[in-house]
Amino acid sequence: MSRALLEVDGLTAGYGAAPVLHDVSLTVEPGQIVAVLGANGAGKSTLLRTLSGLLPAQKGQITLDGQDLRKIKVEHLVRHGVAHVPEGRGVVTELTVEENLRLGGLWRKPQPSLEPIYELFPRLAERRRHEGHQLSGGERQMLAIGRALAAQPRLLLLDEPSLGLAPRVTAQIMALLRDLRDRTGLAVLLVEQNVRSALSIADQGVVLSLGRIVTRHDAATLVDDAELRHAYLGF
Numbered sequence: 001m002s003r004a005l006l007e008v009d010g011l012t013a014g015y016g017a018a019p020v021l022h023d024v025s026l027t028v029e030p031g032q033i034v035a036v037l038g039a040n041g042a043g044k045s046t047l048l049r050t051l052s053g054l055l056p057a058q059k060g061q062i063t064l065d066g067q068d069l070r071k072i073k074v075e076h077l078v079r080h081g082v083a084h085v086p087e088g089r090g091v092v093t094e095l096t097v098e099e100n101l102r103l104g105g106l107w108r109k110p111q112p113s114l115e116p117i118y119e120l121f122p123r124l125a126e127r128r129r130h131e132g133h134q135l136s137g138g139e140r141q142m143l144a145i146g147r148a149l150a151a152q153p154r155l156l157l158l159d160e161p162s163l164g165l166a167p168r169v170t171a172q173i174m175a176l177l178r179d180l181r182d183r184t185g186l187a188v189l190l191v192e193q194n195v196r197s198a199l200s201i202a203d204q205g206v207v208l209s210l211g212r213i214v215t216r217h218d219a220a221t222l223v224d225d226a227e228l229r230h231a232y233l234g235f
């Protein structure tokens, strides 16, 4: 087994005195997609927010390639290879597609070419001069992912990419993530309500319940084992 890219050990975090996440431990290896599953309010988005430095960890360790992420300022995390696409996407609607994409690679000198992103998302290439508010839901999701990829991350933290999207668009985004993992070794921590879709591309699945990891398995095992599915995924 290769060395983990992301190691989370004993993580406790939340919004006030009472934690939402309790003693969460998980690993993501280079080129691995790990799906974080669980009911509404289980703490999935809170986990991503804590890993991306938006929320402080109360306890525990977070390391990326052995480096302590808790010591790195949130605005510098992207330089260390972590990109977060939050739920709701965070596209700047007054800026064009191209300007949004440039924001992703802003800190890199020289500025990276956007052509690889346009090759991945031909739809964004066609709409490069359109402003964010003129895009469909699926195009905005592609733009949010494209902007994160423009930062050339090693780890993508992706929150609910299927939210509000037609099944066909969701399937396209999932296929794209799988392809990126296979071609570039990108690691992805994927929060997704659409369990079937997430497990169709994930290597591993972890299930959160009330802020604790209650089970973790290979994605194929979670899909194939009816008892596990009934117990933890409700289908």
Ligand SMILES: Nc1ncnc2c1ncn2[C@@H]1O[C@H](COP(=O)(O)OP(=O)(O)OP(=O)(O)O)[C@@H](O)[C@H]1O
Pocket: 015, 020, 038, 039, 040, 041, 042, 043, 044, 045, 046, 047, 193
């Ligand atoms: N900004 C906030 N301030 C205080 N509590 C919050 C905040 N955001 C979330 N919470 C609480 O933290 C808990 C976990 O929420 P979180 O959004 O992480 O769950 P989730 O698993 O991502 O759910 P969903 O699938 O509904 O997005 C919930 O009880 C929620 O009410």
